[in-house]
Amino acid sequence: MSLQAMDSSHVALVSLKLEVGLFDTYRCDRTINLGLSLANMSKALKCANNDDTCMLKYEENEGDSIIFTFADPKRDKTQDVTVKMMDIDSEHLGIPEQDYAVVCEMPAGEFQKTCKDLSTFSDSLNITATKAGIVFTGKGDIGSSVVTYSPSSNTDDESEAVTLEVKEPVNVNFSIKYMNQFTKATALSDRVRLSLCNDVPVVVEYPIEENGFLRFYLAPKIDDEENME
Amino acid sequence: MSLQAMDSSHVALVSLKLEVGLFDTYRCDRTINLGLSLANMSKALKCANNDDTCMLKYEENEGDSIIFTFADPKRDKTQDVTVKMMDIDSEHLGIPEQDYAVVCEMPAGEFQKTCKDLSTFSDSLNITATKAGIVFTGKGDIGSSVVTYSPSSNTDDESEAVTLEVKEPVNVNFSIKYMNQFTKATALSDRVRLSLCNDVPVVVEYPIEENGFLRFYLAPKIDDEENME
Amino acid sequence: MSLQAMDSSHVALVSLKLEVGLFDTYRCDRTINLGLSLANMSKALKCANNDDTCMLKYEENEGDSIIFTFADPKRDKTQDVTVKMMDIDSEHLGIPEQDYAVVCEMPAGEFQKTCKDLSTFSDSLNITATKAGIVFTGKGDIGSSVVTYSPSSNTDDESEAVTLEVKEPVNVNFSIKYMNQFTKATALSDRVRLSLCNDVPVVVEYPIEENGFLRFYLAPKIDDEENME
Secondary structure, three states, X not given: OEEEEXXXXXXXXXXXXXXXXXXXXXXXXXXXXXXXXXXXXXXXXXXXXXXOEEEXXXXXXXXXXXXXXXXXXXXXXXXXXXXXOOOOOOOOOOOOOOOOOEEEEEEHHHHHHHHHHHHOOOOEEEXXXXXXXXXXXXXXXXXXXXXXXXXXXXXXXXXXXXXXXXXXXXXXXXXXXXXXHHHHHHHHOOEEEEXXXXXXXXXXXXXXXXXXXXXXXXXXXXXXXXXXX | OEEEEEOOOOOEEEEEEEOHHHOOOOOOOXXXXXXXXXXHHHHHHHOOOOOOEEEEEOOOOOOOEEEEEEXXXXXXXEEEEEEEOOOOOOOXXXXXXXXXXXXXXXXHHHHHHHHHHXXXXXXXXXXXXXXXXXXXXXXXXXXXXXXXXXXXXXXXXXXXXXXXXXXXXXXXXXXXXXXXXXXXXXXXXXXXXXXXXXXXXXXXXXXXXOOEEEEEEEOOOOOOHHHOO | OXXXXXXXXXXXXXXXXXXXXXXXXXXXXXXXXXXXXXXXXXXHHHOOOOOOEEEEEOOOOOOOEEEEEEEEOOOOEEEEEEEEXXXXXXXXXXXXXXXXXXXXXXXXXXXXXXHHHHHOOOOEEEEEEEOOXXXXXXXXXXXXXXXXXXXXXOOOOHHHOOEEEEOOOEEEEEEHHHHHXXXXXXXXXOEEEEEEOOOOOEEEEEEOOOOEEEEEEEOOOOOOHHHOO
16 A cells, blocks of 8 residues: 655655555455545544554445544444545656665664754755765754764664765755654654755655555755855 | 532533542531632642642631642641632522433543544534444544444453443434533543433533542534434 | 853843863863853753763854754764854853841742742742741732741651741742742752842752752842732
C-alpha cells in the first residue's frame, strides 16, 4: 500500500509505503488509486486504541467511502469509521531513482533536535557534507548556530552512530519549516536517513520496521543568497 | 451533603451526593441550602494538596461565607480559604424516581473515548440499545463512526466488563458536547452507568466509592431529524 | 560570573551568581561587562542537551558576539551558538548589604504553591511574620486565602522544614504577579530563602548547589491600602 501527498505549494512530497509483510491479512484484487482528505483520514485513525486491530476496506461497488474497522480484542467491541473519499486530480507519481552524492544516517532524535535548534535562529537550513563530517548551519539576525557531526568512530551503540557515505561534497539550503514538519515522524523510527545532492530534492527517510518507509522529498532553496556562504 | 447545578440553557443537571460515611467528622445541625459560585468553589478546592485534610465550615451567625480549611499533616501548616456565598433563586430540586428501559455499565474510560471519537464526526450522539448490544453512532458530513459493544461474556476482569440490562429497546439522541463535558468526571471512578429511556433524560452516573455519586442528567435532542435513522 | 537584569518598570531585579567552583574550567583575564538580550541567551541555552558540556567564550578582539559551545561527550558532535551582544546603558549594580528583620527558609515548592493559590484570589500578597509563624494572605472580591506556617518543630526531614529567624515582626505587601514569575526558579533548588524588612525590597533567594545563587529583589507595594489590614 502506497500513499502520496504533496503540499499546496508543491515544494514537498510525502511518500508512505507499507509492504504486504506489515499486514496480518492483505487482499488487493487490482491496483487502484483512492483519494482521501488527510485531515479526515487522521480523524479516523485517532479513533484507534493502542491494542486495536485495524481493517481498511474499500469495495468498488459500494460507493465512495473507505471503512476503517477497529476491533478491541479484549472485549466484544468494534468501531466502524466510514470516511468519504475525495476526487484527486493527480495520478500516483513515479519518483525516478537517483544517485545521491551523500547519504547520512543518524539518530532520528538528533536530527529533530538540530532542526528545532537551528529554526530559532534562521528560516533556512544549510547542510554541508564532506568526508570529514556533516555540518548543519542556521544564520539569522540575532546570531547563528552551527552543529557539526563527525562520522562516529566508535560503533559500540549502532543506534547512536552517525554514518556518512560521501561520493562528492554537497552544500545545499532548505526551508527549516518543512524540515520541522518532517521530523514529527521521529516517533516512527530510531533512525533517519538523509540522501543529498546539490540542486536536487533531499530525501528524509524514516524506515518502518523492515517492511516500509515514510519518505519526505524537499526541493532546495535556490534564491536565498543571504544564507549561503 | 448534596450539590446541584444546572447549565444556563437548562438542558443538563449535575447532582453530587457525598454521604456521611465519606467524612471523618460530620456535623450538621439543621438542613440548609447554601449557594456558591462553582467557579469560586473550584478556586478554593484547587488550593488543596493531595494529602491535605479538608474541613468545610459554615456558621449561620457569621455572615455570608463558607470557609474551607486545608491542613497539611506533615508540617504545621493550615490554609483557610473564605469564599463568599451567592444568592440562588432555586430550591434544591427533588428528582423523581424513574424506571429506565436500559441500564448499561461500562468502563468510564471506554465511554469517554467513544464520546470523544464520535464528536470528531458529529454534534449528535445516537445511542441504540437492545439485548444484542449497545451502539453509539455519530454521523456527519465527512463520514461516520459506529461503536458497538456486545454484552461481555467473559467476566474475568469485572472492571473491564460491559453489562447491559434491557427491559425494552431504546433509540435516543443527545448533544455530544454535553457528554464530553460529563466525561471529565472519568478520573473519579473506574465505571460509569448509563440509564436510558426513550424521550427521557439520560442519567450518566459515576459512583464515588460506596458513599456517594456524581450524576449528570441530559435531556434528549428531539428536533434533530437528520441524525435519526 | 554574575548576571543582573531589571524588569522594564524597575520594580524587580534579578541577580544570578555562578562562582568559579561551579565551572570545570574558568578563565577571565579582566573584569568585563557584557550585554546580552535575555531572549537571545535563552534561545542559545535551549540548544543544550542534558548531558552536554557547555563552554562560553568572549574574545575582546573578535567583535560583538558571545559563543556558546555545546559538546556531546557521547558522540563526535559540537554545536557552536553565536549570539550578538547588545549595548546596555547601566553598569552592574552594587547591591548594599542589608540587615533583615525576618529570614524564612522553606521548601521552594511550598512557596510556589502558596503564591499560586493566593494569586487566584488577589493581586497582592501580604506577608506577616512574627516569632509565632509566617502568614501569607491574599484578599479579593470573591473571598480570601490565608496560609499559616508555624516554625517546624520536628526536624526529621530538613528539606521539608520551615525555619524562621525573627528580629522584629514584619508586615509587607507585594505584587503576586512578580512572585509567581520568581517561583519559576523552583526547579533550581529544593529550598527558598525569604529575607524581609518593612518598607524594603524582599529578597527571594534560590541557592545553586553551594557555589552560587539566583536572587530576586522586589519592592513592596505601598499604595495598596485595600489589601492592608
